[in-house]
Amino acid sequence: MNLNLAEKRILSGVVVALALLAANSSAFVVDESEYAVVLRFGRVVTEIDQPGLNFKWPAPIDQVRRFDKRYLYQQIPQTEYLSSDKKNVLVSSFLTWRIESPKKFLEAMGDRDSAESRLSTLVKSSLGSALGARPFTDYIPETPDENTAESSGSNLLRLESEVLGGIANVATDDYGIEVVSFGISRFSFPQQNLRAVFARMRAERERIASAYRSEGAAEARKILANAELERSKILARAESEAEVLRGTSEAEAAAIYSKAYATDPEFYEFLRKLETYEKIIDDKTTVIVPADSTLLDLLISEDR
Amino acid sequence: MRRLLLISAAIVLVVYAASGIYEVEPEESGVAYVLGRIVNPNVPSGIHWNLPAPFGREVTMPTRLTQVLQVGYGTATDSTTVISEPQDLWFTGGASIVEGRLDVQYRIDKLDRYLLAHDDPEAYMRLIAERAVTQFLAGLHVDDILTTKRQSLAIDVAQALQNGLDEYDMGIAVQDLSIVHLAPPLSGGVSDAFRKVQSARSEREREIENARSGASQIRFDAQAEAEAITSTAEADKFARVNQAQAAAERFIALAAEESTAPQITRTRLYRDIVPDALQRATLYVIPNDPSNGVTVEGR
Numbered sequence: 001m002n003l004n005l006a007e008k009r010i011l012s013g014v015v016v017a018l019a020l021l022a023a024n025s026s027a028f029v030v031d032e033s034e035y036a037v038v039l040r041f042g043r044v045v046t047e048i049d050q051p052g053l054n055f056k057w058p059a060p061i062d063q064v065r066r067f068d069k070r071y072l073y074q075q076i077p078q079t080e081y082l083s084s085d086k087k088n089v090l091v092s093s094f095l096t097w098r099i100e101s102p103k104k105f106l107e108a109m110g111d112r113d114s115a116e117s118r119l120s121t122l123v124k125s126s127l128g129s130a131l132g133a134r135p136f137t138d139y140i141p142e143t144p145d146e147n148t149a150e151s152s153g154s155n156l157l158r159l160e161s162e163v164l165g166g167i168a169n170v171a172t173d174d175y176g177i178e179v180v181s182f183g184i185s186r187f188s189f190p191q192q193n194l195r196a197v198f199a200r201m202r203a204e205r206e207r208i209a210s211a212y213r214s215e216g217a218a219e220a221r222k223i224l225a226n227a228e229l230e231r232s233k234i235l236a237r238a239e240s241e242a243e244v245l246r247g248t249s250e251a252e253a254a255a256i257y258s259k260a261y262a263t264d265p266e267f268y269e270f271l272r273k274l275e276t277y278e279k280i281i282d283d284k285t286t287v288i289v290p291a292d293s294t295l296l297d298l299l300i301s302e303d304r
Numbered sequence: 305m306r307r308l309l310l311i312s313a314a315i316v317l318v319v320y321a322a323s324g325i326y327e328v329e330p331e332e333s334g335v336a337y338v339l340g341r342i343v344n345p346n347v348p349s350g351i352h353w354n355l356p357a358p359f360g361r362e363v364t365m366p367t368r369l370t371q372v373l374q375v376g377y378g379t380a381t382d383s384t385t386v387i388s389e390p391q392d393l394w395f396t397g398g399a400s401i402v403e404g405r406l407d408v409q410y411r412i413d414k415l416d417r418y419l420l421a422h423d424d425p426e427a428y429m430r431l432i433a434e435r436a437v438t439q440f441l442a443g444l445h446v447d448d449i450l451t452t453k454r455q456s457l458a459i460d461v462a463q464a465l466q467n468g469l470d471e472y473d474m475g476i477a478v479q480d481l482s483i484v485h486l487a488p489p490l491s492g493g494v495s496d497a498f499r500k501v502q503s504a505r506s507e508r509e510r511e512i513e514n515a516r517s518g519a520s521q522i523r524f525d526a527q528a529e530a531e532a533i534t535s536t537a538e539a540d541k542f543a544r545v546n547q548a549q550a551a552a553e554r555f556i557a558l559a560a561e562e563s564t565a566p567q568i569t570r571t572r573l574y575r576d577i578v579p580d581a582l583q584r585a586t587l588y589v590i591p592n593d594p595s596n597g598v599t600v601e602g603r
Contacts, residue, residue, distance in 0.1 A: 029339050029340040029358075030340050031337070031340040032337065032340060032341060032342050032419075032420055033419065033420050051339075051340040051341040051342075052339055052340055052341050053339045053340070068423055069420075070420060070421060070422055070423050071421060071422045071423070071428075071472050072422075072423050073422065073423065073424060073427060073428040073431065075427075075431065092434075094428075094431045094435075096428070096472075139442055140395050140396075140397060140398075140399050140442055141397050141398070141442075141443060142398060142399065143397075143398060144396070144397025144398050144443055144444055144445040144448075145445070148397055148443040148444075149397075149443035149444050150443065151443065152397065152439075152442040152443035153439050153440075153442065153443055156438075156439050156442060157439075180472075181471075183431065183432065183435040184435060184438060185431050185434035185435045185438060186394070186434055186438055187395045187438060187442075188393065188395070194393075194401070194491075195492060197399060197400065197401055198401070198489065198491055198492025198493070198494050199492060200399075200400075201400050201401070201446075201488070201489075201492070201494045201497070202492060202493050202494050202496075202497040204400075205494070205497035205498055205500065205501050206497055206500070208501050208504075209497075209500045209501045209503075209504035209505075210504070212501065212504035212505050212507070212508045213504050213507060213508065215508055216504075216507060216508030216509070216510075216511035216512060217511060219508070219511070219512050219515070220511045220512055220514065220515035221515075223512065223515040223516055223518075223519050224515050224518055224519055224522070226519065227518070227519030227520075227522040227523055228522060230522075230523055230526065231522050231523065231525070231526035232526075234523075234526040234527060234529075234530045235526060235529060235530055235533070237530065238529070238530030238531070238533040238534050239533060241533075241534050241537065242533050242534055242536070242537030243537075245534070245537040245538060245540070245541045246537055246540065246541065248541065249540065249541030249542075249544040249545055250544070252541075252544075252545050252548070253544050253545055253547070253548035254548075256545065256548040256549055256552045257548055257551065257552055259552070260551075260552035260553075260555045260556050261552075261555065263556060263559055264559040264562070264563070267558075267559050267562050268555065268559075270570060270573075271555070271558070271573070274573055274574065274577045274578065275577075277577060277578055277581045277582075278577050278580075278581050281581040281582060281584055281585040282584050282585065283584045283585070285584065285585035285586065286585065286586040286587070286588065287582070287585050287586065287587040287588065288587075288588040288589070288590060289587075289588075289589055289590070290589070290590050290591075
């Protein structure tokens with residue numbers, strides 16, 4: 001082969017370009033956050049789960065598929081279920097999962113979208129049977145108290161682990177997926193049941209309000225009645241005190257009188273008689289006395 | 305010719321190498337990759353160099369900045385879900401409902417974990433926060449939630465959130481959780497009914513307070529009345545004793561007068577009283593000797 005210089009240059013340029021092209025389509029970088037699977041004519045030949053530079057046959061022969069190595073979250077759309085006490089309940093929930101075996105995942109699922117729809121179906125049936133096994137009051141108690149705060153929390157955890165248990169094995173064995181957690185993010189009721197809940201809450205409040213009102217009136221009456229009772233006690237005590245005072249004043253006065261009158265009882269008797277006359281005799285009085293009555297002895301002796 | 309080629313090749317190389325220079329902003333930190341592998345998980349703020357593309361790459365994100373995640377606002381975040389219900393309604397014990405909205409303040413703590421652990425850390429955070437709220441409220445009475453449990457709701461949810469994040473080492477630190485809104489639902493007139501309870505309660509307090517002040521007025525009046533009664537009695541006693549004293553003194557004086565001149569005194573006294581008295585009366589005197597038939601008629 002006789003090539004001139006220009007031809008040689010062109011040829012070597014083409015060789016370098018081809019080599020670069022081959023290098024570009026055979027070297028590939030696997031990121032820290034991903035798996036790579038090398039397919040040769042559609043069949044898996046290598047799984048790569050370490051980051052770094054890797055090589056494969058150029059394009060038409062080998063192909064690379066990449067999968068997320070991170071935890072993936074999946075929201076399960078709000079779905080209506082029936083509990084064992086025949087309540088229609090809307091549940092929003094979510095899954096956390098990761099691809100455990102990229103090869104199995106690729107063969108069974110293909111991509112994330114179809115994996116999500118399969119998992120979603122699994123969750124719905126598992127959650128449906130778990131919720132249907134127990135009354136809704138296990139989770140939302142009818143009359144909440146100290147105990148239910150504990151029990152409904154632990155019942156919810158049990159429900160979540162039941163659902164997780166129901167799907168984890170299938171996902172691992174058949175899908176190459178590790179489901180790490182299942183969580184219930186929210187309960188709700190269908191719209192018409194929600195209206196009933198609001199109506200019930202309102203009625204409950206109205207009952208409480210009227211209880212407060214009648215309680216206030218009753219309490220006020222009790223307070224006033226107590227005050228009245230106290231008032232009559234205070235007055236009775238004052239009256240009896242006054243009575244005692246009156247008694248002692250009578251006694252003291254009597255003592256003073258008798259002490260004075262003791263000095264001359266006969267004269268006292270005389271004065272008393274005069275006082276008696278003055279008191280008893282008025283214009284309606286008719287006095288009939290024997291002439292020798294002591295009442296008139298003074299009169300008579302006077303007249304004499 | 306050859307020299308020119310070399311120089312231009314060198315320039316290209318220098319420019320290419322210089323394209324590996326990158327800046328990390330003051331509020332940021334970075335993660336540097338070479339061929340997909342992390343070579344520096346925590347690049348501080350400043351000017352740095354890494355192998356240029358396609359060999360190296362860098363991710364920088366604000367790690368010193370506090371970010372806010374809102375829970376219970378508006379509608380669902382995931383476009384695949386079809387949710388018509390408002391997102392701020394939560395079930396409580398007794399199958400009641402409250403409205404609640406939370407703000408979670410968080411910071412990216414370890415950027416490499418934040419990038420590697422989860423595909424959508426914020427969305428996941430919102431879900432586990434919602435789960436924690438649902439679990440907390442499920443067993444409690446609505447009255448407790450709105451009053452005494454409000455504070456522990458914030459604490460519990462923040463704790464559950466941090467635990468859930470740490471479970472997967474997601475590199476996020478929850479800094480604070482504030483309850484923006486926690487109230488009875490506006491729908492169906494429920495919050496109005498709650499307000500009516502409030503006003504009924506304050507009316508009860510007012511009624512009781514009125515009764516109390518009425519009662520203390522009654523007590524005060526009774527006390528005053530009692531004091532009037534006893535002090536009247538006291539005054540009466542004083543007057544009675546004084547009167548007795550005066551009468552006694554008068555008597556003693558009179559008696560003294562009488563003892564010096566008995567007949568005169570007695571006669572004077574008699575004349576002072578009896579004639580006046582008898583003047584008013586009708587007086588019959590039956591004589592000692594009935595045959596005498598003398599009657600003395602007064603007036």
